[in-house]
Amino acid sequence: MKRKRARKIATECLGAATQRAGRAVTAHYDRAFADLGLTSTQFTTLTAVRGIGSPSVNALAESVRTDRTTLTRNLSLMVRNGWVKKATAPSDRRVQTVELTDAGAALLDLALPRWRAAQAEARTALGKINPTKFRDLLGRLERLADARP
Amino acid sequence: MKRKRARKIATECLGAATQRAGRAVTAHYDRAFADLGLTSTQFTTLTAVRGIGSPSVNALAESVRTDRTTLTRNLSLMVRNGWVKKATAPSDRRVQTVELTDAGAALLDLALPRWRAAQAEARTALGKINPTKFRDLLGRLERLADARP
DNA sequence: TGTCGATACGTGTATACGCACGTACCGGAA
């Protein structure tokens, strides 16, 4: 029966399940940062900028594993908000370095406790599985995009 | 040291990890359907429509667990492509029922083998963990969005 | 029968995402 099979696919599809979880988790972290005017994507980007320290756009994109052009647009909002600034690298004028502003660093410090709380809730929701193990599973799926035509 | 901690957050954050995996998995399934002019989201929606059978917009949105307004816009593309059509329910003129067209059903049949192949690859990527168990973990995260203010 | 809260849906606006394409710049070879 076709209908039965279709319903089975809906619950079985690893892609759909991962996306649904992704949307829910995004909303969860977004709520944690909402009153700071910060999104989870922006938080991730800020931590990457601070972690690397004035990366190029390409290096930052690779770090957060998004398309370079997506990052460009996300950064433009963050520049507009005064959290980061771009500068042309003196050694190679093709390169734009991304730097955290004081306001960005302050915001990140405000956001960190919220992140810890949201992260703790997510860990609790996962139950007794080791979070590291779970991230390993996600990492396996992530590599589906790598070695492909 | 702040930089060290920031780098730790980037790898540790369950939200970021889930989103990265979601993007990669989406790309994986999208590739499988690409030459049909179909996206993974649209495939999921089509299977839900067939599984339920002429659902209302609200029922369909709940089934695929996206915001109702998001579904409205996604459906408009699928209506434009001739895969589904909307009709006002006779019993309640507020309700729009979503119906699969013949073209939509035919497309879905073409897409099914591609889905099975992509699904098999995803399962392989996961390694030896039980896919049902993995989906259960994703479901736990999904419920983070539920019982909240 | 008219009113009014509740329900079902669409639209305006904004972020997030990525492919295709174009531009500026770099460095080595002719």
Add this chain to the structure above:
DNA sequence: TTCCGGTACGTGCGTATACACGTATCGACA
């Protein structure tokens, strides 16, 4: 020095996502 392939980045376009708000309709109650 000029040319040319490669590199770093931005923009145009289209899809996906969701909140705030508005509109049409329904059903129950005065």
